[in-house]
Amino acid sequence: MPDYKMHDPRGWCGDPKRGAAMGRAEYHADDTSAPVRLFVRRVRLHGDYDANGTYWGGGYGTLPLYWVASADCEVDFCVRARDRAHAIEQARCQYPNARLPGDAPLRPRARKPVSRYPKRLAETLALRGAIPRRFRPLFDHCVLLAEDSRRSYLETGHDYLARRAGRELYAARKLVRFAKP
Numbered sequence: 001m002p003d004y005k006m007h008d009p010r011g012w013c014g015d016p017k018r019g020a021a022m023g024r025a026e027y028h029a030d031d032t033s034a035p036v037r038l039f040v041r042r043v044r045l046h047g048d049y050d051a052n053g054t055y056w057g058g059g060y061g062t063l064p065l066y067w068v069a070s071a072d073c074e075v076d077f078c079v080r081a082r083d084r085a086h087a088i089e090q091a092r093c094q095y096p097n098a099r100l101p102g103d104a105p106l107r108p109r110a111r112k113p114v115s116r117y118p119k120r121l122a123e124t125l126a127l128r129g130a131i132p133r134r135f136r137p138l139f140d141h142c143v144l145l146a147e148d149s150r151r152s153y154l155e156t157g158h159d160y161l162a163r164r165a166g167r168e169l170y171a172a173r174k175l176v177r178f179a180k181p
Contacts, residue, residue: 026077127176142172
């Protein structure tokens with residue numbers, strides 16, 4: 001992530017004793033058509049000054065200020081825009097091949113791993129006949145809890161529910177081992 005202070009001006013005309021800097025210098029890549037990843041961040045102004053003490057002017061009714069930069073700060077400039085989407089649009093005009101926030105990823109995301117749950121459930125249910133009758137309600141309860149946890153996982157996507165479903169099936173298999181005479 002780029003740092004906003006990297007190209008921070010050092011006062012008016014480079015001399016901090018002479019007052020605040022008037023804006024910032026713009027740094028652009030030699031080849032604006034090259035694919036570069038750009039970050040867009042809003043610069044909060046306190047009055048007409050940013051957190052570094054740079055004067056931006058404006059006053060009431062002026063559009064917000066956005067900072068656009070590459071990771072290495074080779075590209076570093078500011079734009080005035082209505083909102084972040086408008087700032088991204090302005091950056092896209094200057095760098096048409098840039099990768100900006102909101103763009104689709106360059107490569108597809110990895111697929112989720114294949115679940116072992118159906119196989120584990122089948123193995124666990126196959127063991128049901130091996131346990132005494134008095135333990136079967138407890139066994140069935142563990143399997144039902146595992147099914148509820150898995151269904152909740154599929155609805156919400158919380159990983160801990162998938163792990164809990166696996167632990168409940170493990171408890172049912174452990175019950176089979178425990179109940180053997």
